[in-house]
Amino acid sequence: MKKKGFLALMVVAMVVFLAGCGGSSKEEGGESSVLNAGAGESATELSYWTFVELHGQHFEKMLEKWNAANPDRQIKLNVTVMPYDDMHNKLSIAVQTGVGAPDIADIELGKFPDFLAGTPQLEPLNDVAEPFKGTVVQSQLDLYSKEGNIYGLSTHVGATVAFYNTEILEQAGVDYKTIVTWDDFKKAGMQVYEKTGKYMGTADTSAIWQESLLLAQQGADLTDEAGNPKVNSPELVKALTMLKDLQDNNVISTIAGGQPDTEEAYGEYNSGNYAAAFMPLWQMSRYTNYMADLQGKIAIAPLPVFEKGMPRSYGGGGTGTVVTKTAKDVQLAKDFIAYAKLSLDANIEIWNTLGFDPINMSVWDMKDVTHNPENQFVKYFVNNPFDVLNEIKDEIQLIKSTSASPTINNVLCTVTLNEIFEDGKDVQKALDDAQAQIEQELK
């Protein structure tokens, strides 16, 4: 009898041990929370994955409004926030295998082409986006489209602007309003370095915001008409040669973290080691959240250009909200995200909560919304961002996102920019090598 008991115990122990192994792999699932937002018993529960915690807060606000307005189609939203890479990797596997994908998800622009490869496993959103055509910027709808089908709903325009630390500039006797061209910027930067020993800006090694904006100014792109990579174009050589010259003159310098939108760089900026950043408008929320010491010191201005008259901005970055093919209630999910991202209310909330430049441009003219003195972004910055946005409104260019984009981005950000700014490799040579590498990888 004793022996039998022992045997049973062993079997149980093994089962428990094995079950234990199976369970532990789930622990890194990110943070989940269910938003009820006034939903009743009969509400449908939808799951939503994002990599930006703030996006969840925006959805919570919109969900309350939705549930109040649609008592018969109420929703409970199960929000899971995961780190950027983690979320995209998990989503790609889930979509690929058809198991475990959420109903709704955020996909970042840089990763979007991967999800559009072949036959997209996402629901086309044309029918729900149709009513909002004309009120929102068309190019933002096109950005997440393939062959006429819209698969993702954009969050913001991401107009790239210059952020200047006025305190440092005043010490150096520079007025940022007089900076129009890159030559002006160089002169100002040399003055800043001479007077304060601080760098005017960054030479980014882990992001291509600067390359993109310099290409956009020249009407060029990282890919040709057919979407094939062309990173050794004369325009990009000109752009990087200019940046390299700025670096050689101590106007810009590489930064810890490799670009302004990293934890290390927030610290560098917050301690006042760099005076300027050229970033899409959403960088504002990084200032308010991570660089509290700079409150009241940061001014927003249009970007410098090569020659006066060139377009002074481009739409950088972005997030497309998608509905997966495996969603529980596809129509409900589609209707909800259209409401939460494209409606006028949604666009106003996107500015209020997230500090993004909404894709419904009529919001840009609503003085009571954009100049609300209670708004945290209005309070933080020296001037009102919408004054700048409205000035450059018609100059916002776009860099195409194609199936080659993730590879281009990866090669430039891991290898090429480091070679140029850290090792001093010749620009033309570095870009030729990059072109060859990208072509090899895309083969």
Next chain:
Amino acid sequence: MFKNFLYSQKVAPYVFVLPFVLVFLIFWVYPLLSSFGMSFQKVTLGQEAQWVGIDNYTKLMSDTIFFKAVRNSGVYMILTLLILIPFPMLFAVLINNKFMWGREFFKSSFFFPALTSVVVAGTIFRLMFGEMEGSLINSLLGVFGVEPVKFLKGQVTGFIALVALASWRWMGVNMLYFLSGLKNIPDDYYEAASIDGASAFQKFTRITMPLLKPTTIYVLTISIYAGLAMFIESMMLWNGNNSPKNIGLTIVGYLYRQGIEKNNLGYAAAVGIVLLLITMVINLTQLAFSGMFKKED
């Protein structure tokens, strides 16, 4: 009937090893065969896989980044072998010495890093080796008048950080293996050697080292495998799988980049098969040289 079956002397051993065999078949043999098949396919998101013959392998042979990853993994493996075998052995002998002061304290403090999560350790090492003046290592160097170093942006300095992390983490574990090996050496041998007038160094080279051989072979085998399969340390140290100029990219990191980040699972499977071949060749050669396959006397 069932009772007879359960009490059967012949069946019982199989019942006991069954869980292992099942786990081995389901989680090892099946994925291995399946990825071997996949390495001859082009697999894209949400679509039927296509057979492409040896295309993945021919592409791999002209892929400079893959060779960079192989070189990184190889160098990392060799460096960890050079550090993580002699030093733990030395520390184990010291700690095993009866005259050593604070033995339990050293034993536990050496082992402690193995208990921390790689994620936490990697993050802390990333901050320690940060390029700012205020990071720990740079402020220490500053005391000696050395300019701040961009550790994680250079090949050599990046590897210093990586190997420092590995040494810190695994020193204690390897030391414990050697300690348990030392416990199995009877004191009589040392006493006899003392009577014959052997010095401490002679005792170490003539008694300790030969008798530790089985332990050393075991540690060597798992270290080779662990070195070649390293991934998380690099990922955490560089806060992602894309280190500048791929200085921290390992073979598994490249597999992850191709398979998970770029959805190119067929190509990633080919990378995995090549990694398996490399590991098998090195491990089997090493085991053959150390006499593992000789018949027991």
